[in-house]
Amino acid sequence: MPPIPELEEIRKAQILDAGLLTLTRKGAAGTTLDDVCKAAGLSKGGLIHYYKTKKILFSAVFREFFTRIFTRSADTMSQFDLPLDQILSYDWLYDTDDPQIRLGYPLLLDLMSLAAHDEDYRMIMEEWINNWVKLLSAALEKAIEQKTFKPMDVTDVARSISAVYQGIATRWYLGKDTHTRQWALDTYRKGIMGVLSPFMA
Amino acid sequence: MPPIPELEEIRKAQILDAGLLTLTRKGAAGTTLDDVCKAAGLSKGGLIHYYKTKKILFSAVFREFFTRIFTRSADTMSQFDLPLDQILSYDWLYDTDDPQIRLGYPLLLDLMSLAAHDEDYRMIMEEWINNWVKLLSAALEKAIEQKTFKPMDVTDVARSISAVYQGIATRWYLGKDTHTRQWALDTYRKGIMGVLSPFMA
DNA sequence: TTTTTTACCGACTGGCCAGTCTATAAATAG
DNA sequence: CTATTTATAGACTGGCCAGTCGGTAAAAAA
Structure with a gap:
C-alpha cells in the first residue's frame, strides 16, 4: 500500500524528469532503461512498476x-x-x-x-x-x-x-x-x- | 586478386543499393548488418570487406x-x-x-x-x-x-x-x-x- | 493478528548483434 | 610451380540490454 497517496504522482514526475534528461543527452537510440533508473535514483523494478515498457516510458x-x-x-x-x-x-x-x-x-x-x-x-x-x-x-x-x-x-x-x-x-x-x-x-x-x-x- | 578490375565498384554499388533499401525500410535503429547482407546477397565477411563498420556503411x-x-x-x-x-x-x-x-x-x-x-x-x-x-x-x-x-x-x-x-x-x-x-x-x-x-x- | 496489496529491489536470462576469426578458392606475381 | 594477396563465406564470441522473477518491507484490510 502506498505510504502516501501522492506517491505515484511524485515517482512518475521523478521518472519523467530523469527520462527527459537522459533522452536528451543520449538520444532515444542510446538510452538504456538502466540509464533512466540511475538518473531517477530508482531500481529497474521500481521503474518498471510505473512504466511497463521502454516504449511506454519514452512516449x-x-x-x-x-x-x-x-x-x-x-x-x-x-x-x-x-x-x-x-x-x-x-x-x-x-x-x-x-x-x-x-x-x-x-x-x-x-x-x-x-x-x-x-x-x-x-x-x-x-x-x-x-x-x-x-x-x-x-x-x-x-x-x-x-x-x-x-x-x-x-x-x-x-x-x-x-x-x-x-x-x-x-x-x-x-x-x-x-x-x-x-x-x-x-x-x-x-x-x-x-x-x-x-x-x- | 580481383577477378575483374571493376569488381570493387560493382560490389560497393550493390551494397549501397541494399543499404539504401534496408535503411529506408527499417530505419537506422532497426537495421542490422545481417539485414544488409541479405539484401545485398553477400555474406557478412563480404560486406565487412568493403565497409569496415556499421557507421562507415551508414555514412x-x-x-x-x-x-x-x-x-x-x-x-x-x-x-x-x-x-x-x-x-x-x-x-x-x-x-x-x-x-x-x-x-x-x-x-x-x-x-x-x-x-x-x-x-x-x-x-x-x-x-x-x-x-x-x-x-x-x-x-x-x-x-x-x-x-x-x-x-x-x-x-x-x-x-x-x-x-x-x-x-x-x-x-x-x-x-x-x-x-x-x-x-x-x-x-x-x-x-x-x-x-x-x-x-x- | 493474519492476510493481502503495493512499492521497490537487483540478480538473472534469453535474445540480439557488431565485429572477429578461420577457412577457402581463385587470381596473380615471382 | 609457389607464395601472396584478394574476395568471400559463415561460425562464433562477447557484450549489451529489455524485461522477468523471486524476493522484502511496510501499509492496510480483515
Missing part, C-alpha cells in the same frame, strides 16, 4: 516535453496583445542559452525519426503538431475578428506557420556552424509574413 | 542518397530558364507516388536524429545542406545578374529557402493524415516568396 517522456513547450508557447503568446505579434512571438526557440531549447531539439529530432518508422510515435508527433496548430489558429481567428486579416482557412495557414517554424528551427539547430540566431529570426519572420501576406487587410 | 548510404537527390535537383532546376522558376521547381518533393521520395524521408529524418547526437553524422548533414545551398545560390546569383532580384546575401537567402523547403517537407511527410500535397505546394511557394520579396526588383 510519456515525449508527451511531457511537449506539454512543457506547449505551456511555454501559450504563456509567451499571451504576453502580446496583437495576434500578429503573438504569432511572431517565437524568438525563444532560437536561444542557445536556454537549456530547455538546447536540450529540446535532440528530443524532437529523435521523435521525428521514430515517427517515420513507427505509427505510435507518429501519433505523438501528430498530437504535437495539432496542439501547435490550435494555438496559432486561435491567434489567427482573433485577427480575423479584428479585421486585421481577411478570412482564410485558419487551420491550413496555422499548419503552414508551424511548419515554417519547425523547418527553420531544426535547420538552425543542426547547422550551428553556419546558421546564426539572427538568420533564424529574419528567416522565420519573412517566411511567415509570406504565408500571411495574401490575407493581410 | 556511405546517406551520402549515396544525397548524391542522387542532388543530381535530381540539379537536373530539374536546369529544365527551367528563369532563376525564380528554378528556385520554385521542387514540386517533386511532395509526390507520394515517387518511391525515391517516399523512401527518402525516413532516411533524412534518421540522419537528422543521428546528427543531433553524433558529430560525424552532423557533418554529413552539413554537407547536404551546403550542397543544396550552393544549388540555390547559383540561381539567386543569376537572378541578380539579370536584375530580377536586388543584391543580397545570397548564401543566407539560399539557406532560408532550403530551410523552408525542408520544414514543409518533413511536416508534410509526418503529417500525412492532415497535410495535403496541395497544402505543401501552396505553403512552400508563399514561404519562399516571403523570403524573396524584400529583394524583388
Whole structure:
C-alpha cells in the first residue's frame, strides 16, 4: 500500500524528469532503461512498476516535453496583445542559452525519426503538431475578428506557420556552424509574413 | 586478386543499393548488418570487406542518397530558364507516388536524429545542406545578374529557402493524415516568396 | 493478528548483434 | 610451380540490454 497517496504522482514526475534528461543527452537510440533508473535514483523494478515498457516510458517522456513547450508557447503568446505579434512571438526557440531549447531539439529530432518508422510515435508527433496548430489558429481567428486579416482557412495557414517554424528551427539547430540566431529570426519572420501576406487587410 | 578490375565498384554499388533499401525500410535503429547482407546477397565477411563498420556503411548510404537527390535537383532546376522558376521547381518533393521520395524521408529524418547526437553524422548533414545551398545560390546569383532580384546575401537567402523547403517537407511527410500535397505546394511557394520579396526588383 | 496489496529491489536470462576469426578458392606475381 | 594477396563465406564470441522473477518491507484490510 502506498505510504502516501501522492506517491505515484511524485515517482512518475521523478521518472519523467530523469527520462527527459537522459533522452536528451543520449538520444532515444542510446538510452538504456538502466540509464533512466540511475538518473531517477530508482531500481529497474521500481521503474518498471510505473512504466511497463521502454516504449511506454519514452512516449510519456515525449508527451511531457511537449506539454512543457506547449505551456511555454501559450504563456509567451499571451504576453502580446496583437495576434500578429503573438504569432511572431517565437524568438525563444532560437536561444542557445536556454537549456530547455538546447536540450529540446535532440528530443524532437529523435521523435521525428521514430515517427517515420513507427505509427505510435507518429501519433505523438501528430498530437504535437495539432496542439501547435490550435494555438496559432486561435491567434489567427482573433485577427480575423479584428479585421486585421481577411478570412482564410485558419487551420491550413496555422499548419503552414508551424511548419515554417519547425523547418527553420531544426535547420538552425543542426547547422550551428553556419546558421546564426539572427538568420533564424529574419528567416522565420519573412517566411511567415509570406504565408500571411495574401490575407493581410 | 580481383577477378575483374571493376569488381570493387560493382560490389560497393550493390551494397549501397541494399543499404539504401534496408535503411529506408527499417530505419537506422532497426537495421542490422545481417539485414544488409541479405539484401545485398553477400555474406557478412563480404560486406565487412568493403565497409569496415556499421557507421562507415551508414555514412556511405546517406551520402549515396544525397548524391542522387542532388543530381535530381540539379537536373530539374536546369529544365527551367528563369532563376525564380528554378528556385520554385521542387514540386517533386511532395509526390507520394515517387518511391525515391517516399523512401527518402525516413532516411533524412534518421540522419537528422543521428546528427543531433553524433558529430560525424552532423557533418554529413552539413554537407547536404551546403550542397543544396550552393544549388540555390547559383540561381539567386543569376537572378541578380539579370536584375530580377536586388543584391543580397545570397548564401543566407539560399539557406532560408532550403530551410523552408525542408520544414514543409518533413511536416508534410509526418503529417500525412492532415497535410495535403496541395497544402505543401501552396505553403512552400508563399514561404519562399516571403523570403524573396524584400529583394524583388 | 493474519492476510493481502503495493512499492521497490537487483540478480538473472534469453535474445540480439557488431565485429572477429578461420577457412577457402581463385587470381596473380615471382 | 609457389607464395601472396584478394574476395568471400559463415561460425562464433562477447557484450549489451529489455524485461522477468523471486524476493522484502511496510501499509492496510480483515
